Amino acid sequence: MNLAFKDVRYHFFKFVSSTIGVSLLMMMVFTLGGIIRGVILDSSTIIGAAEADLWVVQKGWLGPFVEISRLPEDYYHGIQAMHGVAEASPLVMAWNHVEHPVGTSGLMMFMYRNAQFGTRTMVEPHWLDMARELRFLLIGYEPDHLGGPPMIVAGRHIEASHYEIVADVRTGLQIGESIRMRGFDYTVVGLTKNMVGFNADPVIYARLVDAQNILFEPDPDLLRNIRRRTGAQLGGAEAVAPRLMEPLARQASSVSENLHMINAIAVKVEPGVSVEEVANEIRHWEHLQVYTSAREVNIQLMGANRLILVQLSLFRLLLLIIAGVIIGLLTYTFTLDKIKDIAVLKLLGTQTRRIYSMIIQQAVLMGFLGTISGAALEFASEPYFPRRVSATVGDVEQMLVIITVISILASLVAVRRAMQVDPRIVLGT
């Protein structure tokens, strides 16, 4: 006869309502875990999907996903020719934005209003006005080479030589929709998923040449200004070296208009070749810096996202401790309600371990059910979060072990109270 289950059956509503409280708390624990994993995935998915082993950038710069370095485009030919390199692809990537109304669902609008209301005392007027710009990470790549969108969830890959883009679904852009960048309209021909930068800005993929035009083409007014200044400087040089005037003017003009720049080179190493060996070879190049994909992820996580990860982890730990305290208090309250019954059980000769087991089993059952239902709630609510939240079955399994230990520890206070119950209280009353 399982006394714990019989008691739960009797106090069903009380037990279920208490378990719902625990499950909501556990939902928060899972959500925070999911947010942490989301940050990690946001920092690693693009890098993983590119299938590159090494990332080459300008000397002294961090990887292309956190800092924008510049390299001449033709550098990649040299790397491509190195021993052990299967493929080297030039990439352009930088954060950009366009004027675009932010599409919001009813739920998103509710959360936005809630954020506005909740932070009224913290912000100046208009600080929380609805965003009017669509921010994104623009990646320019050569089709059929490294760095492009790994999957298309709707539409198709880029096929035309110009003015086609593939956007992450989080941009809110639809297939067929156009956005204007640098005076040209770019049409969305395909949608990809989960491709975001480390700060969760969605990615837009374009052909390399289009991305170069968008990111590196100087403003026409600026260009005119540079030409005027260059002309004035050359005017001074004319008296000294008149024969050099023409080539100098041509070179100055081409530098100011040079679009053949890239931000990084993605490198795939041949099977069986050591990635570190190739990286060491590239390090011999005077103007280049090279990072492995793992180091790239590490730079994002432990650089840009370190503090938020630590803060979220700490908050998650606090919630777990609170869950333990609440389970302990609930179990203690349940035990207080049963003091007389425990006295009767003791008087009838019930084995001590059986009484304590009843208390511990109830705490563990509450923790177990709270964890399972909390996980179910978290899984159901994941799609409604504005940033990626990704809890896994592995998280649930791990949490079940942790919560079992916490529940046992939490119930010890109640067990101690049960130990103090004197069976004589039911005699003479």
Add this chain to the structure above:
Amino acid sequence: MSYGQGRTKVDALKEVDLAVNKGELLAIMGPSGSGKTTLLMILGLVTTPTKGQLILDGDNIYDGRTRDFQKLRREKIGFIFQFSNLIPFLTAEENIMLPMDLVGITGQRAHSRAAELLDYLEVTGRAGELPERLSGGEKQRVAIARALANSPAMILADEPTASLDTERGLSVMRLLRKLSREQGTAILVVTHDERMIGEVDRVLQLVDGRVVSDESQN
């Protein structure tokens, strides 16, 4: 047997010498503070006497050997309380099966024994009910059935009629008398209700921890 408690020692029981036979129904009476409950606690193995002997079913309990009092209570003693004190989250049948479960009798054997006791105490139809849905008399019958479940050598009843009206109280006492005779169980009833005297075999009067009279009713 004697029992004293506290820094300023007060002897709650003084040289109480009592033998109860199998099948005997004994009433322990006396005013408040006379030592009735203390005697019940010593007999129920929840309080140890300061000095003296307790022989239960031929076994000298305080002979210096270490004993498992919980086990002795499970196997040798049944308890009936003033307010029945049934476990509220167990049905009538489960309350009866509980003492059996504690000694390892489970399954069909326990169900059969519970059904037999429910039938014997005329509460068969209430087997699946929780205590809160039973009347006062039904609760006491189920409590008696629980006390009988393991066929103990002795049943200790603490004011079993106090919460019942006269008619139901007498009914319970008659039931206890019937049980003691038919089951051969020694039943000790602590009561202050003199209306019940006519139903018992013997009355022990306690005053200030001393036995002042011990009379058979026949």
